[in-house]
Amino acid sequence: MNMTAPALAVTGLTVRYEGAERRALDEVGLVVAPGEILGILGPTGAGKSTLLQCLSGVIPHHEDNAAMRGDIEVFGRPLGDFAGLSEITETVGLVMQDPEVQLVNTVVREELVWGMENRGIPVPEIERRLRRATDLFDIGGLLDRFTHALSGGEKQRVVVASVFCLSPRIMLLDEPTSELDPAGTEGVMDAVRVLADEGVTVIVVEHKIEELAVYADRLVAMRDGRVEAAGTPREVLMGPAAPDRPQVLDIALRLRERGHWDAELPLSVPAAVAGWQAMTHAPHSDRNHS
Numbered sequence: 001m002n003m004t005a006p007a008l009a010v011t012g013l014t015v016r017y018e019g020a021e022r023r024a025l026d027e028v029g030l031v032v033a034p035g036e037i038l039g040i041l042g043p044t045g046a047g048k049s050t051l052l053q054c055l056s057g058v059i060p061h062h063e064d065n066a067a068m069r070g071d072i073e074v075f076g077r078p079l080g081d082f083a084g085l086s087e088i089t090e091t092v093g094l095v096m097q098d099p100e101v102q103l104v105n106t107v108v109r110e111e112l113v114w115g116m117e118n119r120g121i122p123v124p125e126i127e128r129r130l131r132r133a134t135d136l137f138d139i140g141g142l143l144d145r146f147t148h149a150l151s152g153g154e155k156q157r158v159v160v161a162s163v164f165c166l167s168p169r170i171m172l173l174d175e176p177t178s179e180l181d182p183a184g185t186e187g188v189m190d191a192v193r194v195l196a197d198e199g200v201t202v203i204v205v206e207h208k209i210e211e212l213a214v215y216a217d218r219l220v221a222m223r224d225g226r227v228e229a230a231g232t233p234r235e236v237l238m239g240p241a242a243p244d245r246p247q248v249l250d251i252a253l254r255l256r257e258r259g260h261w262d263a264e265l266p267l268s269v270p271a272a273v274a275g276w277q278a279m280t281h282a283p284h285s286d287r288n289h290s
């Protein structure tokens with residue numbers, strides 16, 4: 001594996017599910033650098049989960065009603081050259097949208113440990129990773145709990161932590177905070193930032209755009225299976241593929257907290273819209289009434 005190559009390089013990725021009228025992914029191209037947090041946003045059905053399933057090898061290895069073409073390289077090595085899912089998961093960890101699908105053990109501690117044991121990781125290293133996962137994802141109080149009795153947000157944190165324990169160089173997170181409150185969401189995203197600073201590459205699909213604006217290094221906006229816009233959060237969120245306008249105030253506040261918004265803060269929705277227009281240098285008058 002070439003560690004100086006992009007973590008992921010995707011060209012012409014196209015997927016059509018059997019019987020579907022249109023492509024779920026349509027000539028998608030992406031390059032993701034090592035240690036980068038790439039946020040993926042887009043409306044429901046845009047193809048975000050399908051993209052993560054291709055990057056993790058679930059398509060084609062585990063999903064037989066999807067026809068896929070295009071190239072995916074992981075650290076310079078074509079994904080097709082890996083010996084199936086088991087080898088891919090050594091480098092790429094996927095957290096699926098529904099945590100239930102990934103929880104297979106009765107007790108949280110077993111859930112975190114079993115994957116490491118299956119890989120033959122030595123016990124002291126298992127214990128080190130378990131401590132780290134417990135700290136990073138704040139799950140110390142959950143270790144002896146039954147997995148089926150956890151809340152949705154607790155399940156999400158346990159699943160992210162168990163994928164982290166396998167130490168993948170690339171983590172793909174499909175709406176990892178959908179059931180978490182704002183504090184829980186920040187906790188998970190802060191942990192993701194720490195991992196990225198240590199060189200882990202993270203692709204996160206997220207509907208909470210304010211979170212992506214703050215944590216992601218780059219954003220990709222998808223629609224109808226295509227990449228509609230890509231760039232820094234500011235470029236994408238200020239551009240024509242941006243979300244509904246009232247969110248701009250929220251985004252501006254969160255960006256300011258982190259020192260990324262230097263203009264006047266918009267104090268009302270009309271002021272936000274005006275500020276938005278000024279920053280994009282484009283009137284978009286047809287979208288003012290949304």
Ligand SMILES: Nc1ncnc2c1ncn2[C@@H]1O[C@H](COP(=O)(O)OP(=O)(O)OP(=O)(O)O)[C@@H](O)[C@H]1O
Nearest residue numbers: 017018020024042043044045046047048049050051
């Ligand atoms: N297993 C499947 N079989 C058939 N069609 C599918 C399958 N999975 C997804 N699709 C279709 O592919 C398209 C893209 O779906 P996908 O789940 O990738 O979108 P998404 O952007 O992740 O949506 P959401 O935000 O709702 O999770 C949709 O039209 C969806 O109905």
